[in-house]
Amino acid sequence: xRDRPVPTALTAALLALASSLAAAPAxxxxxxxxxxxxxxxxxxxxxxxxxxxxxxxxxxLCSLRAAVMAANARPGSTITLPAGxxxxxxxxxxxxxxxxxxxPSRGDLNVNAPTTIRGAGARATVIDANGVDRAFRMRxxxxxxxxxxxxxxxxxxxxxIADPGGGGIANTEKxxxxxxxxxxxxxxxxxxxxxxxxxxxxxIDSTVSGNAAGEAGGIRFDxxxxxxxxxxxxxxxxxxxxxxxxxxxYGGGVDIRGLGxxxxxxxxxxxxSSPHGAGINIAPAYLDSLPRPIPDVIDLPLxxxxxxxxxxxxxxxxxxxxxxxxKAFAVIESLGHNIDSDGSCRLTAEGxxxxxxxxxxxxxxxxxxxxxxxxxxxxxxxxxxxxxxxTDQRGVSRPQGEACDxxxxxxxx
Numbered sequence: 001x002r003d004r005p006v007p008t009a010l011t012a013a014l015l016a017l018a019s020s021l022a023a024a025p026a027x028x029x030x031x032x033x034x035x036x037x038x039x040x041x042x043x044x045x046x047x048x049x050x051x052x053x054x055x056x057x058x059x060x061l062c063s064l065r066a067a068v069m070a071a072n073a074r075p076g077s078t079i080t081l082p083a084g085x086x087x088x089x090x091x092x093x094x095x096x097x098x099x100x101x102x103x104p105s106r107g108d109l110n111v112n113a114p115t116t117i118r119g120a121g122a123r124a125t126v127i128d129a130n131g132v133d134r135a136f137r138m139r140x141x142x143x144x145x146x147x148x149x150x151x152x153x154x155x156x157x158x159x160x161i162a163d164p165g166g167g168g169i170a171n172t173e174k175x176x177x178x179x180x181x182x183x184x185x186x187x188x189x190x191x192x193x194x195x196x197x198x199x200x201x202x203x204i205d206s207t208v209s210g211n212a213a214g215e216a217g218g219i220r221f222d223x224x225x226x227x228x229x230x231x232x233x234x235x236x237x238x239x240x241x242x243x244x245x246x247x248x249x250y251g252g253g254v255d256i257r258g259l260g261x262x263x264x265x266x267x268x269x270x271x272x273s274s275p276h277g278a279g280i281n282i283a284p285a286y287l288d289s290l291p292r293p294i295p296d297v298i299d300l301p302l303x304x305x306x307x308x309x310x311x312x313x314x315x316x317x318x319x320x321x322x323x324x325x326x327k328a329f330a331v332i333e334s335l336g337h338n339i340d341s342d343g344s345c346r347l348t349a350e351g352x353x354x355x356x357x358x359x360x361x362x363x364x365x366x367x368x369x370x371x372x373x374x375x376x377x378x379x380x381x382x383x384x385x386x387x388x389x390x391t392d393q394r395g396v397s398r399p400q401g402e403a404c405d406x407x408x409x410x411x412x413x
Contacts, residue, residue, distance in 0.1 A: 034076035037067040044089040046105045069104045075113035083124035091132045107133035114140045119147030122181040122369050138171040145178040154187035166194030176202040179369040186212045190220035201225040205393050207370040209234045216255030224260030229393040230267045231372055231408050233363055237274035251281035259284055263306040266389055268373055268407040270314045277326030279315035303330030309385040311407040313341035313358035337385045339406055356380050368394025372409045381406035
């Protein structure tokens with residue numbers, strides 16, 4: 001039997017349908033569901049197959065690095081870190097020493113998908129970058145809690161714009177640190193934490209201490225952020241010229257360069273050192289490099305810092321410069337009840353105590369998950385705060401006296 005010819009109109013229709021199907025975009029596979037990974041080794045081993053979303057090294061274990069690599073394939077995952085010291089031992093690729101490269105298998109831990117990392121306590125769970133690189137590069141929304149980050153080094157080899165500083169953490173998105181200690185890290189800029197433009201940091205019940213940089217010894221904000229019930233202490237600016245493109249020497253504890261609002265609430269900033277703005281420096285886009293003094297008529301409020309119930313005291317600047325606060329083209333807004341030991345923060349709101357020593361004890365384990373500065377007897381911070389949080393940095397309920405205490409520490413009776 002001979003085949004019957006297909007009508008011309010039908011042939012044209014079938015060809016058109018085939019053509020449209022061929023041109024249609026392929027339907028991408030749904031992302032793997034979020035997962036919970038529990039790390040069971042302190043070794044710095046890579047994930048055997050980063051694409052399968054399973055935390056498994058070649059030895060069949062789940063390392064911190066392997067967990068981060070697996071979480072990158074499963075957005076929204078949670079990593080649990082038991083007590084232990086997790087040292088990074090794999091250096092960055094020497095062929096990729098300049099630029100913005102995200103290789104989770106080498107150097108710092110690259111978090112490329114929304115991830116939560118939970119330790120067993122800042123005194124028990126320690127992530128030690130071991131001097132091979134910074135500890136973390138955050139390229140997605142993250143939350144870290146109950147751990148310590150130390151030993152990070154962001155080297156001068158990196159391009160500032162393409163690959164920001166941040167000895168402990170370089171953050172490009174929204175990051176929350178809760179009951180975390182960031183200590184003993186170094187960089188050309190942002191010794192502890194560097195937050196690039198477009199990012200946001202919430203620092204809660206945490207301590208940033210003993211970090212060093214050519215600029216922004218403790219924390220660099222290039223956008224917005226909030227510091228709550230936290231201590232920023234003992235950070236320093238050293239070798240101000242030791243980084244590409246640096247004007248250097250600013251912000252021992254906190255350096256604010258963006259146009260977003262940074263709020264510091266019920267916190268303590270003390271014992272930091274820098275040639276300029278040893279406690280806090282705020283000056284968008286390096287405008288503080290202009291000759292001083294800058295007339296008030298051109299001191300435009302481009303940057304915005306808010307202080308409430310906080311101590312900014314005992315910070316050391318170069319001879320002839322302010323220690324606690326420095327600003328240019330910015331405004332420091334007080335919501336009241338702050339202490340500024342040298343008057344440089346220009347506090348005039350209700351309950352503010354400018355040019356008063358805070359009378360603080362040394363940084364120590366005063367109970368709670370992270371170290372704090374205790375208030376000594378007779379401190380003007382005692383019972384001098386208002387509208388405070390329900391607990392202090394240690395978790396002690398507020399108030400313990402007639403009113404809350406200023407700063408991160410609530411003195412018990």
